[in-house]
Amino acid sequence: MTLSDTKPWWQGSFGYQIYIRSFADSNNDGYGDFQGIRSKIPYLKDLGIDFLWITPFYPSPMADWGYDVAEYCDIDSTFGNLDDFDALVGQAHESGIKIVADLVPNHTSDQHKWFKEARKGPENEFRDYYIWKDPAPDGGPPNNWVAYFGGPAWTFDETSGQYYMHLFLPEQPDLNWRNPKILEEFDQILRFWLERGVDGFRIDVAGGLMKDEQFRSNPEITPWDPEGDRWEQFESFEHRYDIFQEDNHEIFRRWRSIFDEHGAYLHGETYILEPSGLAELLPGDGLHGGFWFEPMHIEWDPDEIRRSVVEVSDLVGESILWAAGSHDMPRSPTRFGNDDTGRFRTLALNTLFSFLPGVPVIYQGEELGLIDGDVPEEHKLDPVALNDKQFGGRDGCRTPMPWSSSSNEGGHLIINGFSEVQPWLISKQRDASETAEAQIGKPDSWHSYYKELLHTRRSLPDLTGLEVTWLDSGQGPILWYERGPVGVVINTSSESELVKLSLDSEIVYKTPQVEMTEIGEEIVISGVGAFVYLRD
Numbered sequence: 001m002t003l004s005d006t007k008p009w010w011q012g013s014f015g016y017q018i019y020i021r022s023f024a025d026s027n028n029d030g031y032g033d034f035q036g037i038r039s040k041i042p043y044l045k046d047l048g049i050d051f052l053w054i055t056p057f058y059p060s061p062m063a064d065w066g067y068d069v070a071e072y073c074d075i076d077s078t079f080g081n082l083d084d085f086d087a088l089v090g091q092a093h094e095s096g097i098k099i100v101a102d103l104v105p106n107h108t109s110d111q112h113k114w115f116k117e118a119r120k121g122p123e124n125e126f127r128d129y130y131i132w133k134d135p136a137p138d139g140g141p142p143n144n145w146v147a148y149f150g151g152p153a154w155t156f157d158e159t160s161g162q163y164y165m166h167l168f169l170p171e172q173p174d175l176n177w178r179n180p181k182i183l184e185e186f187d188q189i190l191r192f193w194l195e196r197g198v199d200g201f202r203i204d205v206a207g208g209l210m211k212d213e214q215f216r217s218n219p220e221i222t223p224w225d226p227e228g229d230r231w232e233q234f235e236s237f238e239h240r241y242d243i244f245q246e247d248n249h250e251i252f253r254r255w256r257s258i259f260d261e262h263g264a265y266l267h268g269e270t271y272i273l274e275p276s277g278l279a280e281l282l283p284g285d286g287l288h289g290g291f292w293f294e295p296m297h298i299e300w301d302p303d304e305i306r307r308s309v310v311e312v313s314d315l316v317g318e319s320i321l322w323a324a325g326s327h328d329m330p331r332s333p334t335r336f337g338n339d340d341t342g343r344f345r346t347l348a349l350n351t352l353f354s355f356l357p358g359v360p361v362i363y364q365g366e367e368l369g370l371i372d373g374d375v376p377e378e379h380k381l382d383p384v385a386l387n388d389k390q391f392g393g394r395d396g397c398r399t400p401m402p403w404s405s406s407s408n409e410g411g412h413l414i415i416n417g418f419s420e421v422q423p424w425l426i427s428k429q430r431d432a433s434e435t436a437e438a439q440i441g442k443p444d445s446w447h448s449y450y451k452e453l454l455h456t457r458r459s460l461p462d463l464t465g466l467e468v469t470w471l472d473s474g475q476g477p478i479l480w481y482e483r484g485p486v487g488v489v490i491n492t493s494s495e496s497e498l499v500k501l502s503l504d505s506e507i508v509y510k511t512p513q514v515e516m517t518e519i520g521e522e523i524v525i526s527g528v529g530a531f532v533y534l535r536d
């Protein structure tokens, strides 16, 4: 038996995040859909993708654009129906691409039938599906917990005179995971999709499911300003009692046995910015993996990059999912400069991630070097757009994929090859150079740099289980590691940097800034860039 017979399918794989409503629109209604994804399977296959993580597609009133689920075992008609879903799974599998869905177990929509029932009163059989508490003696919320989106994590319910809890919007009431019925409901939901052929789930808010049994108030670190920036509000408290409770693990252990029956990948949105915290969340018999978010919060500084990569890689290794961007943060090229420098920095970071233990994932459009779309203030749709003073909300990273230049066919304007009608999120049209059409097949395009990176990775020997050795000095602009026969060097500085390789090494990948003065011995990286070599 070889290693590849025994290792799980996700080890060594490369993921691609699809924000479904903005990916590809097959029926010109302004929303991406399943048929649209199907039409792009050849594109994704050609790029070298192994699995797609698709953001929530369940029926939803869309208060938080699908992360408010009104029915877990169906499809929102915006995206198609169950037959379309099955067809996508079938086609993706035929092309050797796996499908990972997004499970939202921390909360439902307030329009879910469970919550509609629960809110009828304390005697209702669904009441304990959610978290209800009497007011504090002064009539205010039961404790000081705040929502990730700002404001208190409690909303008063006039009918019963009690508060219900929500870590996000009031339209997203939190489920009560201490109620065994919830565990049973979700066993059924997971089996429903796994039996339909889903290859894994990304668990939304994986650290939030269990709450402190006594609902104690969190220690306040700085005075809480309920009108302030949503991040600052959340960071005003030490989150000792509301999130990352140890007994979350019991839930994941239970799910793990269901996932293992199907050979499916169970991983989480593990929003903890401490390497040791992530390591604690990922003990062997729970989640197979967890996203590491710190790289989405760093400045472009070699020490910060080192700090955000080396320790976690040593501690967590193969269980990490590496990502430079997502539908929740400004696109990485925007954070790192909003220009070509930002794009090269992102490519260098993705090159760094690609050969470390763990699973790299790129966000749709990253392969085109996209910076954030330009969404006029009056068209912003993210519910946090107003109180996210740091980033102005999440609309900029959610604009439609630019498949081609806008065109006028038969009198219809087709916006960036996405749809004839205004897309659901209105943004400035992209330049021709940003589109997939302009970049595919052109050697000096972002698409080609990414495609070559992914294909290089596929062509190299399997690195699973091999240790990482850092070869740089631990300071300065060069980051350099070797893992088995593969070495990766990135220059984080915009200055030229010389790297001497004493071994006979074949350069198997390089970004355009890399010049070799004497092949295999002296290599100059003129500005931010990266190369990958293979030792004899």
Ligand code: NOJ
Pocket: 064, 067, 068, 104, 168, 204, 205, 269, 327, 328
């Ligand atoms: C994390 C998701 O990625 C984000 O988009 C959503 O708003 C929250 N979880 C709440 O579900």
